Amino acid sequence: MSDARRFVVRIVALLTAILGVNYVAWRWLFSVNWDAWWIAVPLVLAETYSLIDSLLFGMTVWKLKGRGEPPVPEPDLTVDVFIATYNEPLELVLDTARAAQRITYPHRTWILDDGNRAELRARAEAEGIGWITRSADWTDMPRHAKAGNLNNALLATEGEFLLILDADMVPKPEILDRTLGYFRDERMGLVQTPQYFVNVPDHDPLGSQAPLFYGPIQEGKDGWNAAFFCGSNAVIRREALMQLGVSRYAGEVEVGVHRALRTARSVIGQARKDLAPDQVEVRQALDEIDYDIARARRDLDRGEALFDVTYRFQKRVAATRRELVGADLRSLNEDLAIIAGLDRLADDPDLSLATIDESALLQLADREWSPLGAVETVEALVRSIDVDLGGEAQPVMPMATISVTEDMATCMRLHGLGWRSAYHDEILAEGLAPEDLQTMLTQRLRWAQGTVQVMFRENPLVQKGLTLAQRLMYFATMWTYLSGFAALVYIAAPIAYLTLGVLPVQALSTDFFVRLVPFLLVNQLLFFVVADGRPTWRGQQYSLALFPVWIRSFTSAFGNVFLGRSLDFAVTPKEKREDTGLRWDLVKPQLVAMGLLVLALVIGGVRLALGEASPFGTIFNMVWVVFDLVVFSVIIQAVRYRGFEPAASTGTTSTGTTSTGTTTDGAAVARPSDEGAA
Structure with a gap:
């Protein structure tokens, strides 16, 4: 520029x-x-x-930033090409995979089949194309759409870099040669290239091409080190994603621990209020838990390792729980003795109610079999300190799962960790845009919903x-x-x-x-x-x-x-709907x-x-x-609009700045296509 x-x-x-x-x-x-x-x-x-x-x-x-000619990539880098798909036509997916195989820089091509289609697997493997579907760990777990598909594949592959493509985005052979050079910068985490659709007429009635976004806006964001990940046609450093996944995992566990400890004292305090005066052992046990909570919070504030603190805390709570169970059993035996007396009263007419202590009857009526649910309270507290994140298929989720579109949140988190991004303004993959109004509206709604979800859940104005x-x-x-x-x-x-x-x-x-x-x-x-x-x-x-x-x-x-x-x-259909x-x-x-x-x-x-x-x-x-x-x-x-009808003689440009999305007044928005998710 x-x-x-x-x-x-x-x-x-x-x-x-x-x-x-x-x-x-x-x-x-x-x-x-x-x-x-x-x-x-x-x-x-x-x-x-x-x-x-x-x-x-x-x-x-x-701060418009035109990067010009990209650096030459280092030799012998390992690259995995991910093609995310769910229910797109098999031939469309395979055409993209075959084009990916023709990429000149050495790499491995993978189809990430969220539809788990046996025919697609057989045909892919017959052509030497890798095929990955969800592992059994995802059964009955949240699937997280495309983000979950990618997260599953991340743990099944090993390449240093990932080229992410949607099922319809056919890459050019030089795509890696034109992007990997930026990663000579050791803090470069992501390189995004434009999205361009080949089935859009010049008058673009559905607003599919977004030349303003995939051009000046991305170049401007690049000038501020804020070029966006747009879901497809991007190369990402695996180290950056895995660091993000581990840090988010640790952060979520720490937040959960702090939240549990903050609320635990009020729970224990309420349990103590309802104790009977003679429940001395139970009160002492709850006092010990209260002390352990305060000690765990002090240890965390001093910067001690989260897992060391939670391990010690869980052991102390387990010991206290055993004491509570012992006290409960002793109380239970006392209650059973009272019941045995009542049984004798029923069987022996010579006995009378006068022989049973009236206070014992009142105590029996007012008591709970488990002392005021204290054991359950303690056990729930222990379960809340969950370092395994058992509600997810895998604890480490590098791709953000807080939105129906994973790209923006993931990129924002990478920037928050200090990774850099670059926008390379050259068309290196060509895809298919919606060809009817209904599909376009569905697509735009999903993009907008995903962006607003991120704004509500992780407002960038307050992100560290x-x-x-x-x-x-x-x-x-x-x-x-x-x-x-x-x-x-x-x-x-x-x-x-x-x-x-x-x-x-x-x-x-x-x-x-x-x-x-x-x-x-x-x-x-x-x-x-x-x-x-x-x-x-x-x-x-x-x-x-x-x-x-x-x-x-x-x-x-x-x-x-x-x-x-x-x-x-x-998922946006890749086939034209019936008229x-x-x-x-x-x-x-x-x-x-x-x-x-x-x-x-x-x-x-x-x-x-x-x-x-x-x-x-x-x-x-x-x-x-x-x-x-x-x-x-x-x-x-x-x-x-009845769909794209190519002219008798057509061709697509291999370089340039035209691309896809929607723009709006002012800061103009374009959202990437994010198909290929369950």
Whole structure:
């Protein structure tokens, strides 16, 4: 990248930030129409959201990093090529595997078959291709989709480096020669290359190609050492992944131990409150447990080894439990003696209740057979200190399992451990994009859900080990998926004015336009200079047009993370669906929005003709509505799209910067394909 282009990008980014902050600050301080707060406040909040989005995008492209020619790889490195699959067509998977076998750098090719298909195994082995499926350890255990598939394969292979491919991503022979050289840097953990789809027409009606993301955005993130792992077409150092797996395992155990110790004292304290005065031995035993808890916490605070502390603690608790059982047995014998007396009373009419101590009867009625559940409490406490993570198929899980998409969380954790990443901007694998609207919507929803899950579970803004820039780079991607809520406001505001005459700003004054128009123009100029000839309009359209998907991703991920609701994982079909006609039902919310926008145009025109509306305000909002309708027009194209039909003579480029995904306004998002998971 030339210094001149980088300088221009920074100047425009700086101007965008200054004009945007000036506009939004003025809006909050002087322009909100509080009399119509129900639309005025949401609008200024939406504008604030867009400003933050723009600022994050400007920061992303501030350090554009073009790496140029890659370093030559070292000889004799060992590489495993992983092709993740679940239910994709056999020929598609085998075509990818055969292409992987033709990679020139020495390696071993593996098909990771999460569908455990006997025919695929037989055909793969017949062609000398490795085949791996889940081990028996995964039976009746959480499977964790593609992440689980990869984690299983990691423990079954030994290569120093891993090339990860989706089942449809056909690699070029030079892919390893063009990427392994970056690992001469001993702290380089990951090298990502673009994703490019060969079955996408030039007009790209489904927004499959993402030239802005797999280009300036990844290059910008690379400048901040935050280039993302995108699920496929990436090479990863095994050492980095295994270090991540071990550290996460130790961290999860330590968190569990601390949590158990923090809550144990209150549990023991409650048990002591319910003891009878004569249960001296039980009270002493619980006091010993309480002391052992405090001692274990002090040992951990002093930095003693976690496993040493937990081992000593478990032994002490086991000894105390034996004492509790002994006390319980002695108490039980006393109770049995009382019962024996009652039996004699029933069998011998010469005996009377007067011969049985009344206090003994009361004691029998009030007692529990196990002293107040103390034994169970102690045993539960011991079980909570579980260093084996028995609820998982394998304790070490290098690939993150907190999301339906494993890539972002894994990469963020690697960066948190101090590993570096690189983005190599050259198409080295070519895949297949969805060819119908339903498949595309399913794919986009899953990507968005996975990203929002990560935001809720491991918000990058508070993650240890990340630099401030890295935190913002990850947060920028997550932030863009909140755009669905802002889109609702941008649709509603002009409708409210044209139909009801409600203006969310104090006035459409000169002050308003002098601040707004320059900001909008310079913001678009920023996209233009950053794109450097790449098309960006389709991505901007889908940022607004898929607002129902973005909203659903947020609400469903929230329900999954905080309310425990299930979040189904759907593998994107690699075969074209049968033609079932025009699926307008898939875009009902967008069609309703378009209908309301058209209705608003008509009502606004009528009100203008009757002299009931300001000409200037009406024209301004009509232009706004027309712009929204132009954006939504992509939905019409998507519904009518019948799939890719190659021209009579076609070819695919072997190098370049075009690739796949979706982009959004501001920090523009692209999510990788992550098929090949159960």
